[in-house]
Amino acid sequence: MNIRIGQGYDVHAFGDGDHVMLGGIRVPHERGVVAHSDGDVVIHALCDAMLGALALGDIGMHFPPSDPQWRDADSRAFLRHCEGLLRRRGWRLGNADVTIVCERPKVGPHADAMRRVLAEDLEVDMDAISIKATTSEKLGFTGRGEGIAATAVCLLVRE
Ligand SMILES: Nc1ccn([C@@H]2O[C@H](COP(=O)(O)O)[C@@H](O)[C@H]2O)c(=O)n1
Numbered sequence: 001m002n003i004r005i006g007q008g009y010d011v012h013a014f015g016d017g018d019h020v021m022l023g024g025i026r027v028p029h030e031r032g033v034v035a036h037s038d039g040d041v042v043i044h045a046l047c048d049a050m051l052g053a054l055a056l057g058d059i060g061m062h063f064p065p066s067d068p069q070w071r072d073a074d075s076r077a078f079l080r081h082c083e084g085l086l087r088r089r090g091w092r093l094g095n096a097d098v099t100i101v102c103e104r105p106k107v108g109p110h111a112d113a114m115r116r117v118l119a120e121d122l123e124v125d126m127d128a129i130s131i132k133a134t135t136s137e138k139l140g141f142t143g144r145g146e147g148i149a150a151t152a153v154c155l156l157v158r159e
């Protein structure tokens with residue numbers, strides 16, 4: 001088989017702070033997120049999608065929340081690690097598609113900056129990375145503004 005698919009999902013609760021990290025971009029917001037690392041749900045969901053495609057477990061198995069080494073970590077390091085795992089096995093990322101779920105912050109104005117950062121870390125063209133967002137129409141935990149979620153799917157390819 002020369003293609004593999006993976007999917008990932010991540011949630012962080014909002015907490016104290018003045019920004020959220022999304023796709024490696026610092027997005028100003030009146031809340032931060034509660035997390036062991038920098039709490040970047042986009043990158044965490046993307047890592048889980050890539051690890052899922054490789055059947056290599058999940059992000060918590062590679063970077064345990066119990067390990068102080070990852071406290072306040074820049075999630076881009078996790079992404080680059082996952083990229084190395086797939087490349088060493090002969091795969092490359094075909095494309096990835098991410099959906100961020102929150103009422104706020106507004107994601108649209110930052111989406112291209114996120115795509116640029118993620119494409120750089122994943123060593124692919126920017127058009128291989130899609131970032132979308134939706135509210136949940138004020139329903140559920142995202143709708144009440146209690147937290148932020150992201151889902152990701154990716155396709156791995158090899159010739
Ligand atoms: N945090 C968000 C949420 C949504 N968007 C953009 O707004 C559009 C409409 O959202 P609905 O939930 O009302 O469908 C959505 O398609 C996104 O383009 C956003 O940028 N940031």
Ligand SMILES: C[C@@]1(CO)OP(=O)(O)OP(=O)(O)OC[C@H]1O
Pocket residue numbers: 010011034035036037038039040044059060061062063064065066067070
């Ligand atoms: C990223 C890690 C790093 O310890 O911790 P968190 O920042 O809390 O994020 P989560 O999405 O719960 O993933 C688990 C961990 O791998």
